[in-house]
Structures are given as C-alpha cells and as structure tokens.
Amino acid sequence: MTVAELPTLARPPRRVVSLVPSLTEAVAVTAADLLVGATDYCACPAGLDVARVGGTKYPDVAAVLAVTPDLVLANVEENRPQDVAALRAAGVPVWVTYPRGVPAALDTLATMFALLDRPAPAWLAEAGRSWAGPPPPVVATVVVPVWRRPWVVLGGGTFAGDVLRRLGYANRHADASEPYPRPTLPALVAGADLVVLPDEPYAFTAADGPEAFPGQPCALVSGRHLTWYGPSLVTAPEVLRAQLAATVTASRP
Helix, strand or coil: CCCCCCCCCCCCCCCEEECCHHHHHHHHHHCHHHEEEECCCCCCCCCCCCEECECCCCECHHHHHHCCCCEEEEECCCCCHHHHHHHHHCCCCEEEECCCCHHHHHHHHHHHHHHCCCCCCHHHHHHHHHCCCCCCCCCEEEECEEECCCCEECCCCCHHHHHHHCCCEEECCCCCCCCCCCCCHHHHHCCCCEEEEECCCCCCECCECHHHCCCCCEEEECHHHHHCCCHHHCCHHHHHHHHHHHHHHHHCC
C-alpha cells in the first residue's frame, strides 16, 4: 500500500473515523466534534466516547460504513490495503499516512488539520520546539524488538528509528532493507549496547522480555512515546531520554 495523495473532498470533513491510534488522539484532543469512530486500540485519550470499529489490522468495514464517515484516516503500517480499498470502493475518502521520521510526522499532522479545516493546535507547535535542533552524538547502539515469537525488530526507514537517533541512540538494524526484519536471537543483539523494549505493539514488561537477553542491559520504554505521532510528541524526548539514560547509566561499570 502506498501513501495516498490528499483526497478530494467536496467540503471539509464533519464525520471522521480514525484507524490509527496516534491520529485518533490528535483529532480527539483538538477537534473532538469531528471524530465519530476509532479502533478498539485507540486508548488515548481515556474515556473516548465514539463508535468502535474493530482492530487496526482487522477493522470491521461494515462498522466503519455504518457511522457514515466523510473521511477515514489510515496508515501504511497500521492498516491493510484491502480494507482501505474496500472503504474507497464504498465511496469513502481515505487518507493514508506514512511518516518515517519526526519532521515528516510534524508535517503530516499539520496537513491533517488543514484537511480537517481546523487551525494547527498549540501542542503541535510545542512538539516542533521539543524536537528542534540536530541529532546529538550517538551515546549507544540499540536494538528494538517490537514482537516476540517470532522476534521482530525495528529495521530501516522507520519513525521510531528516527526518534531514537534524534535522542542519541543508533539503531543496530537501521541498515536493514526492510522496516521490520526477523533476525535470529544471536543476530538480534550482536553489536548492540542496549536492548530497548517498548510496551507496544508487544507489551514487553520486566517479567516478559529481559530474560531473553541475559547479561544485556534492557530498557523498558513507553511505546506510545516511541511510536506514536500525535500529542505525545511534546513530551516524548523528555520521557524517552529518562527511560533510556537510566539504563545506560546503570549498566556502566
């Protein structure tokens, strides 16, 4: 599935369904009156009262159509091309996003609010300030598992990889030809100083993940701050730096 050009709309959207948790949060905190549907995994903000339309990978297309959206928000990594095609075949405009770095994510959000005919929110400008400036020198090389059974890691050309590099952490698998390679466990950690274990999409915890890497420093981090592009971008540098630096400092002799 390729990134779609902005859909041609007869008028600004008034009924929006989001199939992307980070975009759901962005719309909900900025233009809540427009949001009529979201996936079961759209957990932010808490207490969001909209129609639920299934998962991100397996949305209920009929449920999406039942709320009569005039725009659906999707993402290359989150959503399947066949579901996007089904919605478009039913006459629903779908905008497919695919930011693979922080600047692209900020641009995507600005474009989205323009598409919604709403002014860019103050939090978006604050997020831009939070991420201003060049990436710092590399302090550690990391590997980032995003799933286990089988092991899947963060590869090349990913948003989360750019987030880490802008915080001073180089992704060990950044030169992979695919965004989510599946190396063997020994190859997974070879050459890495630190294993970064986010709590989504796989919910790594202190009891589920670090035991697979004996003797290797492991940092448990917020998946929302690592992988979401929305309001969490404001605090992501502060949150992730603290979570990563604590492990790096503790691992030094």
